[in-house]
Structures are given as C-alpha cells and as structure tokens.
Amino acid sequence: xxLKKNKxxxxxxxxxIAGYIWLFYNMTGFNTTNNTVGVCVFKKITTIPCPxxxxxxxxxxxxxxxxxxxxxxxxLGIVVFVFMLVLPFWILADFFLKKTTLFDCYKKTEIWLxxxxxxxxxxxxxxxxxxxxxxxxx
Numbered sequence: 349x350x351l352k353k354n355k356x357x358x359x360x361x362x363x364x365i366a367g368y369i370w371l372f373y374n375m376t377g378f379n380t381t382n383n384t385v386g387v388c389v390f391k392k393i394t395t396i397p398c399p400x401x402x403x404x405x406x407x408x409x410x411x412x413x414x415x416x417x418x419x420x421x422x423x424l425g426i427v428v429f430v431f432m433l434v435l436p437f438w439i440l441a442d443f444f445l446k447k448t449t450l451f452d453c454y455k456k457t458e459i460w461l462x463x464x465x466x467x468x469x470x471x472x473x474x475x476x477x478x479x480x481x482x483x484x485x486x
Contacts, residue, residue, distance in 0.1 A: 353451045357439050360450075364436050367428070374404055375411065397486040399478040403428055422486070423477060 351359070390398040406425020409418035418425055438450045460466060 351454075353448060356451060356454060357442070360435050361439050364432050367432050370404065371407060371411070375408055397478075397481040397484075399474050399481060400424055401481050401486045402484075407432075422481065 388398055388401050390396070391401055400422065402422035403425045406418040406421040406423070407429045409415075409421055410426065410429050418429075435450075442448060442450050461470070
C-alpha cells in the first residue's frame with residue numbers, strides 16, 4: 349500500500365530534519381557525555397542491540413572522515429547518511445519543479461521490494477548485521 353504523495357514527502361522531510369537535529373545534538377556541546385545518547389527501546393528492554401544500533405555513531409564517524417570506523421560501527425549508517433543527504437534536495441526539486449520523481453521512485457521501489465528474490469537477501473543482510481551488532485556488543 350502506497351503512502352499518498354504529500355504524506356510521503358512530509359514524512360521524509362520531517363524525518364530528515366529530526367535526523368539533522370539528532371546529529372547536531374550528538375556532535376556538539378549540547379551532549380556533554382562525549383558519547384551518543386542511546387534511544388533504542390529494544391536495547392533498553394532486552395539489553396541486546398537491534399540491527400540499527402550504532403547508526404548515529406556510524407554517521408558521526410562518517411562526518412569526521414572515518415569511513416572504516418563508520419562501516420565497522422554499523423553499515424546501515426552509511427545508507428541512512430546517503431538518504432539524509434539526498435532526500436531533502438530531491439523533495440525540494442520535486443516541489444519547485446512540480447514533479448513527482450521521488451514519489452514515482454518510491455512506488456517502483458516498493459514494488460521491487462515485494463519480490464522474494466530481493467526481499468529475502470535484504471532480510472538476511474539485516475539479520476547478519478544484527479548478529480554482528482550483538483557480537484560487537486554495541
């Protein structure tokens with residue numbers, strides 16, 4: 349089921365803004381613990397890291413120029429970083445040019461992700477990442 353265009357654009361734009369605020373908080377003096385603040389409900393309840401634990405630290409490492417550290421901390425951080433860079437510009441371009449290229453891409457991607465030959469390997473990659481996070485004790 350597709351999100352409607354305006355809801356999708358609004359959700360993605362707000363998610364990017366929230367992500368930028370979160371990164372700003374974790375990279376500046378506002379966070380006085382010198383560590384990223386943990387917000388993972390799954391980890392707080394189970395003490396086991398989830399597949400996305402370490403994503404913030406991974407993005408912070410990327411922004412500091414430490415690509416290998418970012419990759420080691422959580423490869424999903426690199427994916428999230430790319431989305432956070434591209435999506436705001438894509439949304440604004442569609443808005444000003446009165447196009448729907450992002451929405452069209454979203455619909456095609458959703459159809460593509462429904463194929464078992466795509467979905468199963470992606471789920472396996474997330475599970476492998478999760479096991480790796482547990483082994484690393486993120």
